[in-house]
Amino acid sequence: MVSEAVSLEDRLADAARVGELLDVSDETDREIPATAIRKLLFGSVTESIDPRGVRLRGAHITGKLDLTDVRAAVPLALHQCEFDESIEATRAQLPHLDLSGTRFPYLEANDLVCEHDIRLRGIRCEWLSLVDVNITGDLVLSGTRLDTSGMSSLTLVGSIIGGDLTLGEGFTAGSDSRLGALRLLGTSITGQL
Numbered sequence: 001m002v003s004e005a006v007s008l009e010d011r012l013a014d015a016a017r018v019g020e021l022l023d024v025s026d027e028t029d030r031e032i033p034a035t036a037i038r039k040l041l042f043g044s045v046t047e048s049i050d051p052r053g054v055r056l057r058g059a060h061i062t063g064k065l066d067l068t069d070v071r072a073a074v075p076l077a078l079h080q081c082e083f084d085e086s087i088e089a090t091r092a093q094l095p096h097l098d099l100s101g102t103r104f105p106y107l108e109a110n111d112l113v114c115e116h117d118i119r120l121r122g123i124r125c126e127w128l129s130l131v132d133v134n135i136t137g138d139l140v141l142s143g144t145r146l147d148t149s150g151m152s153s154l155t156l157v158g159s160i161i162g163g164d165l166t167l168g169e170g171f172t173a174g175s176d177s178r179l180g181a182l183r184l185l186g187t188s189i190t191g192q193l
Contacts, residue, residue, distance in 0.1 A: 009036040012056055016040055016074075019050030025058025025080065032056075034065035034085070041072040049074045053096070056081060067092045075116075078102050096137075099123055106148075109133060117163070120144055127175075129155045138163035138191065147174040152183045164191035 006014075008024065009032060015022040024030045040054045053075030060082050067089040075096035083104035089097075091111045098119040099107075107120075110131040117137035120128070126148040130139075139161050146153035153173035156165075175181040 008032045008059070012036065012054070013040060015056075016049045016054045019052035021055040021057060021077075021079075023057040027058075030058060030060045032059050032061055034061050034063040034083070037061070037065060037076070037078070038067060038070070041067065041074065041076060042070050053077065055079075060084075064088065067094075070094075121169075127151060127153050127155070130159055131155060131157045133159040135160070136162040138166060140164075140166045141171050142166050142169035143171060145170075145172050146181070147172075149176045151175065151177050152179050153181045155183045156187050157183055158186040159188070161187065161189045161191070165189050165193050167193070 008029065012022050012032065037054060037056070040049060051074060055077040057079040058081065059078070061078070062084050064085040065083065065087045067087070069091050070089070071093045072095065075098070076094060077098040079098065080101035083102070086105045087107045089107070089109040089112050092109065093113045094115070096116040097114055098117075100119050100121040101123065103124040106125050106127045106129070108129045110129055110133070112130065112133045114133070114135045114137070117140065118135055119140045121140050122143035124145050127146055153175045173181040
C-alpha cells in the first residue's frame, strides 16, 4: 500500500490547529502558495485555529499574499521565509504580525490595524508603505534592510504607534527619492524611537 504524501498546505493547517510552528527550513519541498496562508486567517476555518495563530519558518511562498480587508482572528508569523511576490495588507486587521528574517519585494499595508506588535526584524525588501496604520504595540524594524529608487524606502505617514518604533541593530534604508529614504510625517509614537 502506497501512502499519500501530506501537502505542505495541509501540514501548515494541522500545525495551526494545534498551535505549533511548522519549520520547513531543512526540507527540499518548501514551496507553499500564498493563498493557503490567506485561507487560514479568516472565515470558518479560523474557528479551529489555535490562538497562537499561523506560524511558518523557512518556506518559499509563491504568489502575492493578499490580506487586503482581511479581519484575522489569529496572529500571523512567517519567519525566514522568501516570497516571489509582494505582501498587501491594506485595511487589514491583525492581532499580531511577525515577518522577521523574511524576504519579499515590498509590503503595502496602508490603513492596517494591529492589536499588538508588528515585528519586521531583519527583513529584506525594497520598500514598506505603512500610511495611516494603527499599531497598539511596537513596530520593530531592527536589522531591516530597505533599498529602492524613485520613492521612499519607509513611508510611515499619519500613523499611530502605541509602543516603540525600533530602528536599531543595523537598520538601513536607501533611496534616491527627493523625499528621502524615511517619511514619518504626522506619525505619533507613544513609546521610544
